[in-house]
Amino acid sequence: MIDVVIIGAGMAGLTAAIYAGRAGKKVVVLESNVKGGEIVESTIVSNYPGVPDISGADLMETVAKQAEGFGTQIKYEEVLGIEDHGEYKKVKTDEGEYEAKAVILAMGTEPRRLSEKQAADAGKRPVSYCAVCDGALYEGKPVVVVGSGNTAKYVMKYLEGIASKVYHIHHDDPIPEDAEAVFVAIGRVPNTGFLKGLVELDSNGYVVAGEDCKTSCPGIFVAGDCRTKTTRQLVTAAGDGAVAAGQL
Ligand SMILES: Cc1cc2nc3c(=O)[nH]c(=O)nc-3n(C[C@H](O)[C@H](O)[C@H](O)COP(=O)(O)OP(=O)(O)OC[C@H]3O[C@@H](n4cnc5c(N)ncnc54)[C@H](O)[C@@H]3O)c2cc1C
Incomplete structure (x- = not known):
């Protein structure tokens, strides 16, 4: 045994x-x-x-x-x-x-997953739980960060050096239409x-x-x-x- x-x-x-x-x-x-x-x-x-x-x-x-x-x-x-x-x-x-x-x-x-409502909102757009892994794929493109804690702040700062625009929304807010990828940091x-x-x-x-x-x-x-x-x-x-x- x-x-x-x-x-x-x-x-x-x-x-x-x-x-x-x-x-x-x-x-x-x-x-x-x-x-x-x-x-x-x-x-x-x-x-x-x-x-x-x-x-x-x-x-x-x-x-x-x-x-x-x-x-x-x-x-x-x-x-x-x-x-x-x-x-x-x-x-x-x-x-x-x-x-x-x-x-x-x-x-x-x-990582805690997106709510059903936000997942439906994201549609076919890529959803990432790791900005360091996937951020580089969105160089010069608009992205959105979901979350309100320290990790979300860190993710936003990291993506600001890469993306053309970084939207910031909270859990359950609607996802902006022009964001090309969704980065999730909700715990x-x-x-x-x-x-x-x-x-x-x-x-x-x-x-x-x-x-x-x-x-x-x-x-x-x-x-x-x-x-x-x-x-x-x-x-x-x-x-x-x-x-x-x-x-x-
Ligand atoms: C982005 C990020 C950056 C971080 N940076 C630092 C840092 O700089 N310094 C620091 O000290 N800490 C850092 N941390 C925290 C650190 O990563 C964790 O505290 C540490 O990895 C916890 O180790 P663990 O072994 O408990 O869990 P984990 O590293 O999560 O390992 C658990 C393992 O169990 C496996 N597993 C889960 N369920 C099952 C199952 N049912 N069957 C078989 N296998 C399963 C998983 O696949 C995983 O490999 C960071 C965390 C994150 C998310």
């Missing part, structure tokens, strides 16, 4: 894998997208201690290699559900199932939909756990951005990964 299945190959999951693998545990990491998590889309990370300036992709490539060096297997499968059988957990994916003595939840968050939601009824979630869907990373279900731990916490950054995700693995 596998000692621990870790769900998500972002900073939290891969750090947990480094610690668990180094402690001699049999570790499988399940990842539904690309390894490295959401930070791989960032061109520059300047606040990770010990690594002054590095792209998110390069940073996470190193972390993934470190985890694999301690025997971690990374498999590209989406987790659809978990069954609690007390002494062991059954993790069900789009490709099969795994039995493990423990599970670490490290699924992070994803994030945790990837925890498949956990309902298994572990305690807060009203926003985050997995309830304190600094010990223990969920309401014995044998299931949580690390990183999908946990209830005040600061969601790489360094806190890494810290959670170490703590969660230390509980095994």
